[in-house]
Amino acid sequence: MLIVQKYGGTSVANVERIKAVAERVVKTVEEGNKVVVIVSAMAGETDKLINLAYQVSPNPSEREMDLLLSSGERVTTALMAMAIEALGYKAIALTGRQAGIITDSVHTKAKIEKITADRVINALNEGYIVVIAGFQGITEDDLEVTTLGRGGSDLSAVAIASAIKSDLCEIYTDVEGVYTTDPNIVSEARKLDKISYEEMLEMASLGAKVLQTRSVEFAMKYEVPIIVRSSFSDKPGTLVTKEDKDMEKVVVSGVTYDKNQAKITIIGLPDKPGIAAKLFNGIAKANIVVDMIVQNVSSDGKYADISFTVPKTDLNKAFTLSKEIANELGAKDVIYKDDISKISIIGVGMRTHSGVAAQMFEALAKHGINIMTISTSEIKISCIIEAKYTELAVRVLHDVFKLSEKANV
Amino acid sequence: MLIVQKYGGTSVANVERIKAVAERVVKTVEEGNKVVVIVSAMAGETDKLINLAYQVSPNPSEREMDLLLSSGERVTTALMAMAIEALGYKAIALTGRQAGIITDSVHTKAKIEKITADRVINALNEGYIVVIAGFQGITEDDLEVTTLGRGGSDLSAVAIASAIKSDLCEIYTDVEGVYTTDPNIVSEARKLDKISYEEMLEMASLGAKVLQTRSVEFAMKYEVPIIVRSSFSDKPGTLVTKEDKDMEKVVVSGVTYDKNQAKITIIGLPDKPGIAAKLFNGIAKANIVVDMIVQNVSSDGKYADISFTVPKTDLNKAFTLSKEIANELGAKDVIYKDDISKISIIGVGMRTHSGVAAQMFEALAKHGINIMTISTSEIKISCIIEAKYTELAVRVLHDVFKLSEKANV
Numbered sequence: 008m009l010i011v012q013k014y015g016g017t018s019v020a021n022v023e024r025i026k027a028v029a030e031r032v033v034k035t036v037e038e039g040n041k042v043v044v045i046v047s048a049m050a051g052e053t054d055k056l057i058n059l060a061y062q063v064s065p066n067p068s069e070r071e072m073d074l075l076l077s078s079g080e081r082v083t084t085a086l087m088a089m090a091i092e093a094l095g096y097k098a099i100a101l102t103g104r105q106a107g108i109i110t111d112s113v114h115t116k117a118k119i120e121k122i123t124a125d126r127v128i129n130a131l132n133e134g135y136i137v138v139i140a141g142f143q144g145i146t147e148d149d150l151e152v153t154t155l156g157r158g159g160s161d162l163s164a165v166a167i168a169s170a171i172k173s174d175l176c177e178i179y180t181d182v183e184g185v186y187t188t189d190p191n192i193v194s195e196a197r198k199l200d201k202i203s204y205e206e207m208l209e210m211a212s213l214g215a216k217v218l219q220t221r222s223v224e225f226a227m228k229y230e231v232p233i234i235v236r237s238s239f240s241d242k243p244g245t246l247v248t249k250e251d252k253d254m255e256k257v258v259v260s261g262v263t264y265d266k267n268q269a270k271i272t273i274i275g276l277p278d279k280p281g282i283a284a285k286l287f288n289g290i291a292k293a294n295i296v297v298d299m300i301v302q303n304v305s306s307d308g309k310y311a312d313i314s315f316t317v318p319k320t321d322l323n324k325a326f327t328l329s330k331e332i333a334n335e336l337g338a339k340d341v342i343y344k345d346d347i348s349k350i351s352i353i354g355v356g357m358r359t360h361s362g363v364a365a366q367m368f369e370a371l372a373k374h375g376i377n378i379m380t381i382s383t384s385e386i387k388i389s390c391i392i393e394a395k396y397t398e399l400a401v402r403v404l405h406d407v408f409k410l411s412e413k414a415n416v
Numbered sequence: 417m418l419i420v421q422k423y424g425g426t427s428v429a430n431v432e433r434i435k436a437v438a439e440r441v442v443k444t445v446e447e448g449n450k451v452v453v454i455v456s457a458m459a460g461e462t463d464k465l466i467n468l469a470y471q472v473s474p475n476p477s478e479r480e481m482d483l484l485l486s487s488g489e490r491v492t493t494a495l496m497a498m499a500i501e502a503l504g505y506k507a508i509a510l511t512g513r514q515a516g517i518i519t520d521s522v523h524t525k526a527k528i529e530k531i532t533a534d535r536v537i538n539a540l541n542e543g544y545i546v547v548i549a550g551f552q553g554i555t556e557d558d559l560e561v562t563t564l565g566r567g568g569s570d571l572s573a574v575a576i577a578s579a580i581k582s583d584l585c586e587i588y589t590d591v592e593g594v595y596t597t598d599p600n601i602v603s604e605a606r607k608l609d610k611i612s613y614e615e616m617l618e619m620a621s622l623g624a625k626v627l628q629t630r631s632v633e634f635a636m637k638y639e640v641p642i643i644v645r646s647s648f649s650d651k652p653g654t655l656v657t658k659e660d661k662d663m664e665k666v667v668v669s670g671v672t673y674d675k676n677q678a679k680i681t682i683i684g685l686p687d688k689p690g691i692a693a694k695l696f697n698g699i700a701k702a703n704i705v706v707d708m709i710v711q712n713v714s715s716d717g718k719y720a721d722i723s724f725t726v727p728k729t730d731l732n733k734a735f736t737l738s739k740e741i742a743n744e745l746g747a748k749d750v751i752y753k754d755d756i757s758k759i760s761i762i763g764v765g766m767r768t769h770s771g772v773a774a775q776m777f778e779a780l781a782k783h784g785i786n787i788m789t790i791s792t793s794e795i796k797i798s799c800i801i802e803a804k805y806t807e808l809a810v811r812v813l814h815d816v817f818k819l820s821e822k823a824n825v
Contacts, residue, residue, distance in 0.1 A: 022468060022471040022472055025472055026472060029472070056491065059431060059491075059495055060494070060495065060498055062431040063431055063434055063435060063438075063495050063496075063498050063499040063502060064498040064499060064501060064502035065502065066502070067498040067501075067502075068497070068498060068501055070508075070509075071494040071495075071497045071498050071501075071508075071509045072494070072498075074490055074493065074494040074509050074511065075490070075491055075494035075495065075498075077490070078487035078488075078490040078491050079487075081483055081484070081486070081487040081490075082465065082468075082484055082487050084483065085469070085480040085481070085483040085484035086468055086469065086472050086480075086484065087472075088477070088480045089469055089472050089473040089476040089477060089480050089481075089484075090472040090473060092473060092476075092477055092480075093472060093473035093474065093475070093476075099479075099480075100479075100480045100483050102483070102561070104559070105559070150513075150514070152511070
């Protein structure tokens with residue numbers, strides 16, 4: 008098999024870890040596979056560099072930031088190739104540029120445009136274990152160094168896996184796979200053997216930090232099978248793959264929570280067409296991502312209240328902006344609430360099962376947990392609740408949907 | 417003026433130093449100059465990376481070593497550009513590749529083949545302060561990352577200065593210029609205002625660690641004027657330039673010493689043609705650089721003793737090798753001595769002044785310092801003495817040639 012293995016920062020945090028990973032890579036090769044290794048920077052290294060940047064400049068340029076941060080993966084890539092060679096195998100370290108990872112020119116959050124992986128494929132054919140720097144790429148015209156944003160090494164791995172038509176993309180991390188919920192909150196949380204891309208996507212964007220969202224989207228689009236597993240054990244991990252018939256039998260696959268949200272409510276907006284568009288255009292222009300939006304119209308139909316959630320880090324900016332816009336639009340008041348939490352249940356089986364939402368609301372109500380806002384999609388239901396109930400809500404839902412029991416599929 | 421400024425590791429050792437250098441750069445620009453900045457890695461960073469490499473592999477590949485080490489200069493380059501921008505000036509950070517530093521493919525000690533500095537020149541014309549990563553380059557065909565060897569950033573600076581036809585190349589370091597000798601040994605050591613390339617070359621290769629030897633050779637070849645000065649003060653430094661008439665009036669410009677030498681003597685070699693060639697070919701093949709060679713033939717003309725010096729770090733290897741070769745050649749014995757030191761006096765004025773050597777030998781003899789080996793060139797005389805006399809010899813010679821007095825030129 009041709010396997011891409013990606014190792015995150017904690018997996019290559021120090022010399023001992025790098026050597027342990029090199030052994031794992033060699034073992035995979037000894038089992039008859041060809042291996043491409045994608046590495047992140049050593050844990051803490053990227054934060055250290057960002058910190059240095061902000062010490063020399065209050066507003067470091069994004070182009071230079073990319074040049075700065077790309078050095079972290081160069082270090083681990085070179086060290087990993089050396090460590091593999093020390094075990095007696097041919098290895099070659101390639102930068103994002105050398106691996107042909109071509110991106111657009113949006114520094115610090117570049118998108119992969121294409122991968123010209125000739126050099127990777129040639130090196131594999133010559134018997135090399137290929138080690139590639141994750142997180143980084145290069146623009147096609149100016150050959151500028153770019154980075155793919157936080158967690159970008161996952162995307163590098165999936166994109167390379169797709170480009171070289173690898174059979175599997177293993178994402179090694181410090182947890183043993185994807186769990187039904189956070190094991191720190193629910194001790195009976197169960198590791199899933201298998202999960203669909205769609206579910207994983209909801210899991211990832213809803214705060215389960217195992218896989219970067221864009222990498223899952225990419226994997227889904229190009230049908231790259233991913234295995235999430237731990238570099239600290241030999242346990243099999245979780246397969247992220249196309250939805251199959253069996254998966255639909257499981258109604259709810261996981262419970263997630265996100266404490267990094269804040270809610271802004273604009274009270275008494277005149278209920279005229281175009282009002283919501285004006286508000287959210289203004290907020291979008293400030294590059295703030297709005298998540299859940301709920302609008303209620305007053306009984307006389309004249310006024311509307313609009314609530315929406317934003318990442319907590321954007322609350323100040325969003326609140327100031329909302330007040331300005333609300334003022335222009337003639338609203339009565341703007342308030343915010345930042346001690347909230349978003350609880351979600353996710354499962355492709357919801358599509359074919361009814362009553363799941365009711366079951367969720369009922370379970371929360373039974374434990375005195377008030378729901379402030381609800382939002383649903385085909386395969387997930389999210390509720391905003393008071394932050395203090397987060398852990399309780401997670402436990403209640405995990406229990407109600409019997410997630411600690413392995414489904415009979 | 418168009419000025420290239422190179423800042424070594426101690427000059428950019430931390431955030432405070434980087435900010436201080438940024439201010440110096442900006443000051444130079446405010447005085448009406450265009451500036452290109454070459455930076456080394458932060459002090460200690462390169463050693464840290466080398467150390468990591470040897471922790472993961474007893475024998476790290478040189479290609480990967482280059483990739484690893486090149487990350488250090490990327491970091492300072494990006495940080496320096498950010499720090500300059502924070503002062504309100506346009507700055508752009510370029511890697512060796514982006515600055516067009518093309519080298520051969522001899523990893524860890526690549527030679528610069530050419531510089532295609534279009535991007536540097538364009539950026540200068542667009543009003544940018546250009547910050548370039550020293551020490552690194554790229555091969556033309558494979559676009560492999562290379563490094564220029566220890567002290568290579570000096571060479572980067574001189575080569576860029578030559579390529580963009582800059583008026584001056586300032587090498588900033590942690591000393592205030594080139595001294596007549598080591599001020600730690602002779603407190604009256606005087607900073608030279610001016611020194612010729614030839615003299616600087618002898619100084620550099622004889623152990624005065626101010627400027628990398630190859631950078632001086634390059635500067636001499638392309639007539640790039642260099643100023644060596646401190647980034648920690650505003651003192652004017654030492655100009656390294658073409659020899660002029662005034663310089664010849666000064667007989668001796670400096671006294672240097674090198675404690676990093678060891679001497680190997682092969683006793684009783686049959687004195688046949690080709691013996692020396694066989695010996696030194698064998699040693700050269702092991703990549704050991706031999707410095708001074710002296711051969712004495714016995715009174716009956718049948719046997720020869722050959723002594724030569726090698727860097728102390730190569731002594732073990734060279735001694736083992738010498739014993740093997742000496743055995744093959746039928747020599748009587750091989751001995752070594754590692755408590756030696758090489759003392760040299762340097763000056764372009766020697767060419768036109770006689771009796772300098774005699775004056776040197778006499779001064780040493782007068783203080784009971786025995787000379788083991790002598791070697792001379794047009795502008796220098798070197799003696800091997802016992803290591804314990806090093807400081808005494810330096811003081812005696814500095815005194816005899818009146819180096820603390822400024823010459824009346």
